[in-house]
Amino acid sequence: MTARILVVDDIAPNVMLLEAKLSADYYDVLTAYDGPTALELAATASPDIVLLDVMMRGMDGFEVCRRLKSDPRTRHIPVVLVTALDGRRDRLTGLEAGADDFLTKPIDDVSLFARVKSLTRLKLVIDELRQREASGRRMGVIESAGARLDGLGGRIIVADDHPQQGKRIFEELAVDHRPVLEPDPEQAQLAAGARADLLIVNAASQNFDGLRLAARIRSDEQTRHVPILAVVNGDDRGRAAKALEIGVNDVLPRPVDPEELSARVRSLIRQKRYTDFLRNNLDQSLELAVTDPLTGLHNRRYMNGQLGPLVKRACKGGEPVSALLIDIDHFKRINDTFGHGVGDHVLRDFAVRLATNIRAIDLACRYGGEEFVVVMPDTGPEDAHRIAERLRRHVAASPFRPSGVAEPLVVTISVGVATTEGEGDTPDALLARADAGVYAAKAGGRNQVVARAAA
Numbered sequence: 001m002t003a004r005i006l007v008v009d010d011i012a013p014n015v016m017l018l019e020a021k022l023s024a025d026y027y028d029v030l031t032a033y034d035g036p037t038a039l040e041l042a043a044t045a046s047p048d049i050v051l052l053d054v055m056m057r058g059m060d061g062f063e064v065c066r067r068l069k070s071d072p073r074t075r076h077i078p079v080v081l082v083t084a085l086d087g088r089r090d091r092l093t094g095l096e097a098g099a100d101d102f103l104t105k106p107i108d109d110v111s112l113f114a115r116v117k118s119l120t121r122l123k124l125v126i127d128e129l130r131q132r133e134a135s136g137r138r139m140g141v142i143e144s145a146g147a148r149l150d151g152l153g154g155r156i157i158v159a160d161d162h163p164q165q166g167k168r169i170f171e172e173l174a175v176d177h178r179p180v181l182e183p184d185p186e187q188a189q190l191a192a193g194a195r196a197d198l199l200i201v202n203a204a205s206q207n208f209d210g211l212r213l214a215a216r217i218r219s220d221e222q223t224r225h226v227p228i229l230a231v232v233n234g235d236d237r238g239r240a241a242k243a244l245e246i247g248v249n250d251v252l253p254r255p256v257d258p259e260e261l262s263a264r265v266r267s268l269i270r271q272k273r274y275t276d277f278l279r280n281n282l283d284q285s286l287e288l289a290v291t292d293p294l295t296g297l298h299n300r301r302y303m304n305g306q307l308g309p310l311v312k313r314a315c316k317g318g319e320p321v322s323a324l325l326i327d328i329d330h331f332k333r334i335n336d337t338f339g340h341g342v343g344d345h346v347l348r349d350f351a352v353r354l355a356t357n358i359r360a361i362d363l364a365c366r367y368g369g370e371e372f373v374v375v376m377p378d379t380g381p382e383d384a385h386r387i388a389e390r391l392r393r394h395v396a397a398s399p400f401r402p403s404g405v406a407e408p409l410v411v412t413i414s415v416g417v418a419t420t421e422g423e424g425d426t427p428d429a430l431l432a433r434a435d436a437g438v439y440a441a442k443a444g445g446r447n448q449v450v451a452r453a454a455a
Contacts, residue, residue: 005049008064062093065081083105159202160202177265193223198272214248300366322418324434328411358374416438416441416451
């Protein structure tokens with residue numbers, strides 16, 4: 001997995017060393033020697049990761065990080081702060097500035113590549129979600145992300161069998177979050193699947209393998225999106241690298257510093273809520289893309305995607321498929337007489353009646369205007385005609401009562417029925433026969449059900 005990495009340092013040999021290491025592992029490397037150049041490159045070249053030195057002249061790494069995270073064009077890019085200082089206060093300042101991780105000079109190759117690979121995976125997921133969200137916005141089916149997502153009030157599962165450490169972590173988190181301490185790994189995994197915002201796992205647990213639990217969490221479909229923070233011994237670089245390799249989002253060295261714990265937890269929860277926001281927007285856009293906004297029924301696009309495979313199966317000897325094409329009689333007269341608001345009321349009311357007068361396996365769709373289609377899997381012509389006739393009688397016998405109209409409106413429908421006819425049949429041919437049935441019903445005086453077979 002390769003990536004484009006922006007290396008920022010005001011000391012040329014440091015830049016050259018990192019560039020050589022990353023290029024040798026087939027990463028695409030960009031370089032900058034000061035903060036303003038780094039900000040410009042990040043905005044224009046869209047790197048996947050920024051490796052940012054803290055101690056730079058002029059604009060230091062903390063300020064560059066703050067500006068990157070406050071700019072909508074760059075806030076999603078992971079930032080790794082590189083510092084010669086291994087102090088607690090620098091890590092806290094970096095986390096508050098929005099940094100995603102840290103590397104300490106001299107940079108250890110194992111730590112470097114473990115963090116780069118971990119953050120590259122995260123960036124790929126976020127990029128995919130952002131691109132789909134942007135497509136949804138261009139199509140007008142979802143709104144832009146306007147909410148500010150914080151990292152407080154999270155539901156956190158602490159998987160730790162060390163009584164003192166687990167208790168300290170629980171008490172520290174309880175100030176701003178809703179932690180659950182669970183020393184049993186099986187119970188921790190179950191709890192993580194119940195809408196958890198974060199899992200904290202002790203990688204040095206005595207009674208279970210913390211990294212194996214993390215791997216199960218990451219591979220389980222129900223929990224794979226839950227971020228994981230692994231607590232590791234401060235001098236165990238190999239275990240920290242392994243944790244990142246299997247999909248842990250962040251590592252926290254022991255002994256646990258309360259302020260660093262709090263800052264890392266807030267960052268991970270904020271990150272999760274952002275990706276959840278993008279996923280939910282994507283789900284919403286997909287739903288809207290196949291749903292008619294006025295009636296709430298599926299639209300023609302969705303119907304075409306479902307009808308094709310059903311007809312294909314029927315043509316190869318499977319159960320027959322029937323289609324009802326329904327047209328509301330004299331609908332233009334309703335719009336012209338009472339206005340489009342009343343017409344919309346009739347369409348919505350009819351959609352409810354349609355959905356409640358067909359079977360659970362049937363698919364009701366708005367075909368366009370005042371036309372609707374019902375796709376009926378595993379249904380022969382007799383059953384299809386019977387269901388269509390039941391719907392026709394129900395609509396004709398139950399007047400519509402739009403607000404603002406003094407008298408109830410008597411509305412009728414004309415229905416065409418068609419059923420697949422074996423090898424060579426197609427969805428278009430099936431719908432054309434149903435459409436011919438509608439025309440015959442209207443020619444015969446409307447408020448009728450007419451079945452049509454192939455000529």
